[in-house]
Amino acid sequence: MSLRVLVGVKRVMDAYVKVRVKPNNTGVDLANVKMSMNPFCEIAVEEAVRLKEQKLAAEVVALSVGPPKCQETLRTALAMGADRAIHVVTDEKTRTDMDLQPLAVAKIMQQIVKQTEANLVLLGKQSIDDDSNQTGQILSGLLSWPLGTFASSIDVDGQKLTVTQEVDSGLTTVSMALPAVVTVDLRLNEPRYANLPNIMKARKKPIEVIPLDTMKLDVAPRLKYLSVEEPPQRQAGVKVETVQDLVAALKSKVWS
Amino acid sequence: QASTVLADHDNKSLGTSTRSTVKAASCIKGDVSVLVVGLDCKSVAEQAAKLAGVTKVLHVDHTAFQHQTTDCLSNVIQRLQSEHKYSHILGSTSTTAKAVLPHVAAKLESEDIFVRAMYAGNALASVQSPRKQTKLLSKKTSCEAASGAISWVKDELSTSDRPELGSAPIVVSGGRGMQSGENFKILYTLAEQMGAAVGASRAAVDAGFAPNDMQVGQTGKVVAPQLYLAVDISGAIQHLAGMKDSKNIVAINKDPEAPIFQVADYGMVADLFKVVPDLTKELQKK
Numbered sequence: 001m002s003l004r005v006l007v008g009v010k011r012v013m014d015a016y017v018k019v020r021v022k023p024n025n026t027g028v029d030l031a032n033v034k035m036s037m038n039p040f041c042e043i044a045v046e047e048a049v050r051l052k053e054q055k056l057a058a059e060v061v062a063l064s065v066g067p068p069k070c071q072e073t074l075r076t077a078l079a080m081g082a083d084r085a086i087h088v089v090t091d092e093k094t095r096t097d098m099d100l101q102p103l104a105v106a107k108i109m110q111q112i113v114k115q116t117e118a119n120l121v122l123l124g125k126q127s128i129d130d131d132s133n134q135t136g137q138i139l140s141g142l143l144s145w146p147l148g149t150f151a152s153s154i155d156v157d158g159q160k161l162t163v164t165q166e167v168d169s170g171l172t173t174v175s176m177a178l179p180a181v182v183t184v185d186l187r188l189n190e191p192r193y194a195n196l197p198n199i200m201k202a203r204k205k206p207i208e209v210i211p212l213d214t215m216k217l218d219v220a221p222r223l224k225y226l227s228v229e230e231p232p233q234r235q236a237g238v239k240v241e242t243v244q245d246l247v248a249a250l251k252s253k254v255w256s
Numbered sequence: 257q258a259s260t261v262l263a264d265h266d267n268k269s270l271g272t273s274t275r276s277t278v279k280a281a282s283c284i285k286g287d288v289s290v291l292v293v294g295l296d297c298k299s300v301a302e303q304a305a306k307l308a309g310v311t312k313v314l315h316v317d318h319t320a321f322q323h324q325t326t327d328c329l330s331n332v333i334q335r336l337q338s339e340h341k342y343s344h345i346l347g348s349t350s351t352t353a354k355a356v357l358p359h360v361a362a363k364l365e366s367e368d369i370f371v372r373a374m375y376a377g378n379a380l381a382s383v384q385s386p387r388k389q390t391k392l393l394s395k396k397t398s399c400e401a402a403s404g405a406i407s408w409v410k411d412e413l414s415t416s417d418r419p420e421l422g423s424a425p426i427v428v429s430g431g432r433g434m435q436s437g438e439n440f441k442i443l444y445t446l447a448e449q450m451g452a453a454v455g456a457s458r459a460a461v462d463a464g465f466a467p468n469d470m471q472v473g474q475t476g477k478v479v480a481p482q483l484y485l486a487v488d489i490s491g492a493i494q495h496l497a498g499m500k501d502s503k504n505i506v507a508i509n510k511d512p513e514a515p516i517f518q519v520a521d522y523g524m525v526a527d528l529f530k531v532v533p534d535l536t537k538e539l540q541k542k
Contacts, residue, residue, distance in 0.1 A: 015474060015475065015494060016493065016494065018378075018493055019378035019379055019493075021379050027379075028378075028379050039475050040475075098381075102358065103361075103362070106362065128474060128475065132358075133354050133358075134358035134361075135358075137326075137354075137355060137356070137357075137358035137359040137362070138358045138359065138361065138362040139362075140359055140362075141330070141358070141359040141360070141361070141362025141363045142362050146327060146405040146406045147326050147327070147355065147359060147406070148406075149326070149351070149354070149355040150351055150355070162409060165351070165355075166351070166469065167351040167352065168264075168350050168351050168352075168420060168422055168423075169266065169411075169413045169420065170411065170412050170413035171411070171412040171413075172323070172408070172410075172411050172412075173408075173409040173410045173411075173412075174323075174325060174406050174407065174408055174409055175406075175407050175409050176405060176406045176407070177405070186468055186471070186475055186476065187468045187469065225381055225382070226381075226382040227381070227382050228379050228380070228381045228382075229379070229380050229381075229382075230378075230379065230380075231378065231379070231380050231500075231501075234500060234505070234518075234519040236517060236518045236519070236520065236523075237505075237520055237521035237522055237523065238521075238522060238523070239517075239522075239523045239524065239525065240522055240523070240524050241524075243524075243531055243534040243535050243538050244538065246506065246522060246524055246535065247535070247538045247539065249522055250483070250504075250506070250522075253504070253521075254482065254483055254503075254504045
């Protein structure tokens with residue numbers, strides 16, 4: 001039982017909320033919008049908790065970086081079964097979809113990895129707001145730890161990790177020695193819903209709060225957002241009545 | 257000033273995505289080279305050399321690179337960067353490039369400039385990176401020595417004759433209205449006829465009608481084929497995020513109020529169990 005798992009948890013706009021860009025084109029409107037745990041982070045938490053339940057992991061620590069409200073998301077991770085949480089807190093105005101960029105988050109995680117002596121970092125493959133798909137990869141670069149990406153299965157055998165990765169052409173399985181960074185994909189597991197007793201229990205679990213500015217890191221955004229715009233809207237087309245009409249339309253307009 | 261493009265390939269043929277990446281690279285001032293790393297992949301290098309705008313192909317061939325593991329590719333790129341000092345290193349959105357480029361960026365402390373989609377394409381951000389000299393790590397690890405951290409175990413490549421969902425020119429997708437996994441067979445038959453890949457909505461995947469890797473949408477695959485045929489898919493935001501950049505959208509749905517019709521170029525209000533077989537037959541006549 002040697003695994004110490006650090007799992008990244010990001011608070012994002014809920015996946016079912018319609019995305020609206022602010023009229024002044026400075027970003028997506030997050031005011032009064034339902035926020036939830038990033039779905040890929042849920043999968044990472046679930047996997048970490050399962051490792052703990054299989055007695056492969058000694059401890060599961062959930063980490064979130066962002067404004068004070070990220071604590072809600074950390075409570076969800078604790079209710080799912082994480083042992084404790086660390087919240088690297090920013091000011092309220094910091095937008096985690098634009099201001100905190102993957103390199104900054106990876107640098108923060110690098111320090112927390114040291115502090116927690118984690119030897120496995122589990123992260124979602126990407127967050128559904130900025131869609132960067134970079135933090136895990138950068139972190140593995142900073143730590144010089146081996147990297148598994150798009151994991152659809154993770155097997156731990158002593159100090160060895162076998163990861164099946166979802167690649168464009170199918171699946172590729174790789175193995176690596178711990179410590180390692182693994183980013184997880186949709187097929188890895190189905191995250192549990194936290195039940196009431198566990199939600200109550202989670203209230204008593206500790207959340208360590210670390211103000212970001214005490215970490216003395218250069219977390220300045222590397223990409224400057226010039227503008228954020230709505231994509232061009234599609235227009236509704238025509239209705240066709242019969243299969244013959246449809247094929248004719250396809251032949252003349254699409255396959256011509 | 258020069259840029260290099262990491263080629264997508266399977267040691268035999270060059271991925272079509274590399275063509276787009278080269279095209280993007282040629283918008284940047286300076287020479288464009290293509291980097292082909294693999295084993296016995298000379299034919300890939302030759303294909304890359306034929307692409308318009310490519311001034312040089314760097315062909316790295318070694319048994320250690322057969323499976324293009326992330327750490328191997330990363331080491332090769334770092335080595336080449338220390339020699340050639342590229343202003344830009346580009347890759348497509350293939351899983352290989354997505355895995356390796358941020359890793360390399362961390363190693364090189366480099367930065368990017370691009371226009372990118374966020375919120376699954378529901379917002380488009382124009383971003384800029386302050387131009388800085390690319391700072392290099394002095395670490396010079398040998399490629400072979402470093403190839404041990406991640407070791408390849410096995411590949412299970414999709415054996416389906418149908419094209420791959422992410423790059424197929426035509427995609428046929430089914431929704432909850434398919435009613436069962438068994439019923440998806442009529443979509444497979446139609447897809448075969450059209451040379452299409454088959455996708456599914458999240459509702460269909462959640463209901464167990466189709467496996468997870470067929471899911472098109474925000475948390476599944478994002479596709480942009482020439483033709484997207486949505487069969488009994490209502491058109492939830494989640495799903496639209498994954499397919500609304502398709503060139504042409506055809507929707508078949510028995511509910512005339514389904515939101516999918518608002519984005520479809522051609523809509524047909526009809527029963528899929530009648531239309532899909534009819535369509536298959538009609539296309540056979542061609």
